[in-house]
Amino acid sequence: MKTVYIYDAVRTPRGRGKADGKLHTVRPVHLAKTVLESIQQRNNLDTSLVNDVILGCVTQVGEQGGCIAKSAALYAGYADTTSGFTLNRFCGSGLEAINQGASSIMSGYFDMIVAGGVEAMSRIPIGSDGGAWMIDPDVATKTHFVPQGISADLIATLGGYSRTDVDSFAVESQKKATLAWEEKRFQKSIIPVIDQNGMTILDRDEHIRPGTTVESLSGLKPSFL
Structure with missing residues (x-):
């Protein structure tokens, strides 16, 4: 079994998940792109060596749909050969992404993974994806939701x-x-x-x-x- 190492760890500042939060104008794919670009630049990373980009995301609809992990990787300039997948384990989604990445390296299946999470609740509110628990009383009752x-x-x-x-x-x-x-x-x-004009939108946790x-x-x- 391979030993797994974490080479770098970065994140964007946390904004308030409300309509007036500092990040309410920023699309989630841009937030993910910001982090992915930083990982590449800080480490002079040859992204063709990255086997997979794994992102946890709970509400995978609208701007967070369509496998945001893959679209963000391409948006950040990663190699076309770098795969991407998005997973949902509710509040533990980002951590689960890291666990999945570590497991795939330990097993020898992959060699290098970029893993994390993305969620923009000021733009995609919790519950936007519906689900049986929220819309089907029979399921909610019988599963003791x-x-x-x-x-x-x-x-x-x-x-x-x-x-x-x-x-x-x-x-x-x-x-x-x-x-x-x-x-x-x-x-x-x-x-x-940073916005498209190079102006800083948020550089410290807002909450x-x-x-x-x-x-x-x-x-x-x-x-x-």
Whole structure:
């Protein structure tokens, strides 16, 4: 069995997945292209040596349809011989893409993979692809489908987690993210998103809110009612 090595790891900044998010004008294929181009340029990579580009993507419709992994690879100037496929394991899609890539190298099937994920929720909202759980009551009932909001409330109730408990956890997450940016821990991995005129659209994570407190979070309405 082969040993697998990660040679580089980059990403675009995270934008807010809303209509007014900083990345709402940027097509998901452009975001993927930005990362793929960076991988090639940073490593002087001969893309003809890349066996496959694997991208995780949950909502594969519209701008994210048509095997975005392959179209993004071609858009980024990768060799025509580089394959591409897109997979969906919901929230774990990007990680699953990396796992699939690593497995194919370990088995000896491939030698070099570029793997990651892409999702532009400000342009392709969650649920846009429908699915049996969302549109077929019989399937939802017989498979005991529970919406995310209800399941989160159930877990909190069974586990004894209060609103203050989960808000405190969120505050700690914000503190750690803020500190990581202040200490420039993302400096080597963040690739700014640039428009066609060379202007920077976003060069740091938009969702980080320094100064977040339990008190400020307590004033927010619940996401699910």
